[in-house]
Amino acid sequence: MKLIIKKAGKKGRGVFAGRNFKKWEKIIHVDLTKFKSYSKKELEKHPQRKSEHWDYIGRGRYVLTFHPYSYINHSCEPNIFVKHKTITISDFFAMRDIKKGKELTYDYGVNALDSFNKNKWIMKCKCGSKNCRKKIPADFFKQPITIQRKYYKCLPSSIKRKYRGEIKRLR
Numbered sequence: 001m002k003l004i005i006k007k008a009g010k011k012g013r014g015v016f017a018g019r020n021f022k023k024w025e026k027i028i029h030v031d032l033t034k035f036k037s038y039s040k041k042e043l044e045k046h047p048q049r050k051s052e053h054w055d056y057i058g059r060g061r062y063v064l065t066f067h068p069y070s071y072i073n074h075s076c077e078p079n080i081f082v083k084h085k086t087i088t089i090s091d092f093f094a095m096r097d098i099k100k101g102k103e104l105t106y107d108y109g110v111n112a113l114d115s116f117n118k119n120k121w122i123m124k125c126k127c128g129s130k131n132c133r134k135k136i137p138a139d140f141f142k143q144p145i146t147i148q149r150k151y152y153k154c155l156p157s158s159i160k161r162k163y164r165g166e167i168k169r170l171r
């Protein structure tokens with residue numbers, strides 16, 4: 001198996017490499033348009049509202065995917081990164097060579113794309129890496145400038161257009 005979902009210590013579940021991956025290799029393709037979507041009201045009544053990972057896909061709709069990617073943990077020193085084609089279509093790539101058995105992690109700061117869930121949501125990070133940022137705000141443009149520079153090309157094109165000014169500063 002390419003990806004293995006299992007317990008990752010205190011973090012709960014995580015995703016682990018089921019084989020070796022080469023640097024820049026595509027590991028996961030996600031297309032959220034393929035899943036059934038729910039309105040916020042429907043989501044609130046859903047029995048798995050709290051136990052599972054929901055993705056916002058725009059226009060007030062949410063999806064429940066059970067896709068392995070939704071179990072990938074954040075790290076401030078990740079080994080994979082996500083490139084968003086659109087808000088709903090993304091690919092995950094290896095940032096370096098990854099050995100079988102290693103936990104896969106990416107930077108959630110790049111996922112925090114737009115204002116839909118910005119309402120002061122801040123993730124406390126305990127990834128334990130040397131460069132841990134401790135607090136990850138739900139806004140790409142509130143990540144440290146080095147992180148913004150590293151990842152702005154991975155943002156979906158609609159966000160790149162909307163935040164043209166912010167992105168210009170990063171170039």
Ligand SMILES: [Zn+2]
Binds near residue numbers: 076077128129132
């Ligand atoms: Zn961290």
